[in-house]
Amino acid sequence: MNKQIKAFGAALAIATLLSLAGCGxxxxxxxxxxxxxxxxxxxxxxxxxxxxxxxxxxxxxxxxxxxxxxxxxxxxxxxxxxxxxxxxxxxxxxxxxxxxxxxxxxxxxxxxxxxxxxxxxxxxxxxxxxxxxxxLKAASPPAPRMADKAAAPQRIELSADALFAFGRSGPADLLPQGKQALDALAASLRGARDTNGVRISGHTDRLGSASFNERLSLARATTVRDHLVQAGAPARGMQVQGKGETEPKVQCEQKQRAELIACLAPNRRVEIEVYAER
Known part of the structure; x- marks a missing residue:
């Protein structure tokens, strides 16, 4: 009898686990x-x-x-x-x-x-x-405040393909060459005494939905900002925005996906504007 009870209990436990595993x-x-x-x-x-x-x-x-x-x-x-x-x-x-x-x-x-x-x-x-x-859309940030006599911002463009694995955006997804480029930029910002603000804008290609691309571009810009700050760049006056697919640099119509992804590479980028007093 005890063996039957134990066998029944084991079967009941297995059935319960299976029901939970399939439960959705x-x-x-x-x-x-x-x-x-x-x-x-x-x-x-x-x-x-x-x-x-x-x-x-x-x-x-x-x-x-x-x-x-x-x-x-x-x-x-x-x-x-x-x-x-x-x-x-x-x-x-x-x-x-x-x-x-x-x-x-x-x-x-x-x-x-x-x-x-x-x-x-x-x-x-x-x-x-x-x-x-x-x-989830963040209001477009205002331009950094500058003195009356202000120079045009220094613009730096980084390829998203050099920064991140394709379709990725987190700190763990930064590629070695991307980290090196950001570390060099952080050192430059750390040594500049006249920096008055930094704006980081993420851009994607047109693959995927507009809302998906906006989230991806913002996440990449945020990761770039966080890495720059961790590498010693001043956090004050640093802003991020995600522009998604709204500002393409090239238009492509290739039918093969691999060829299309390669053609659209210039659209996948992170733009950094460094504002400084004249």
Whole structure:
């Protein structure tokens, strides 16, 4: 009898684990590809599937740092664990409920979905309603304050392909040659006594959605700023902005993806403007 009870208990434990492993939200996106794209994006029902129905008020700067390639641990550090019962093993979707305070008073509630590739790195991001993505847009920063007699800014352009792995934007994604270029620039800024401000603008090519590219460009600009500051450049007066795909330098129509990516390389860049008093 004891053996039967033990066998039954083991079977029950296994069944429970399997049910949890397969447990996900009641509605999930359809036809998720290996590279983290959904044929049809489906958001879960807050009333039925959310364990934290009231959601959270996220840190906007942290949200803006989310970009393709982040891991689950990195996403957890930025915005916390997902707010729905997503399951335990090899989960390809995380869903959140975010609240935002809007001008004039009031709160806007949005659902946010992250879809992972088979390596469990985030690759695509979605909002419900879609206009919630606009809440992440940072106001265009004003030009740094300068004296009455001011020189035109010194412009420095760095290839994003030399700075980052393709489609990546985080500090861990900086390439060795990119770090060397930023370290040299930081040394130059550290030694300049007349620097009055630095503006860092990220740019992408047209591949991907406009909102995706805006987030990617801002995340890259932010990473460049953070590296410069860590390397000793003065943080005061340093500003970042993401321009996405809005200011291309070249237009390309190649049919083969590899050829198109190569042609669009000049559009993937980080521009740095150094303002100094005359």
């Amino acid at each position: 939200t009641s509605t999930v996106s359809k036809n998720i590809s290996d590279d983290g794209r959904a044929g049809e994006v489906v958001f879960p029902d807050i009333g039925k599937d959310a364990w934290l129905k009231e959601g959270t008020f996220p840190n906007l700067d942290n949200l803006r740092r989310i970009a393709p390639g982040v891991t689950k641990d990195q996403l957890y550090d930025l915005v916390g664990r997902p707010h729905f019962r997503e399951g335990l093993f090899e989960v390809r979707e995380w869903d959140y409920i975010f609240n935002f305070r809007i001008p004039g008073g009031g709160v806007k509630t949005c659902q946010y979905k992250v879809i992972y590739d088979t390596a469990l790195r985030a690759q695509s991001f979605h909002w419900l309603p879609a206009d919630c993505a606009e809440l």
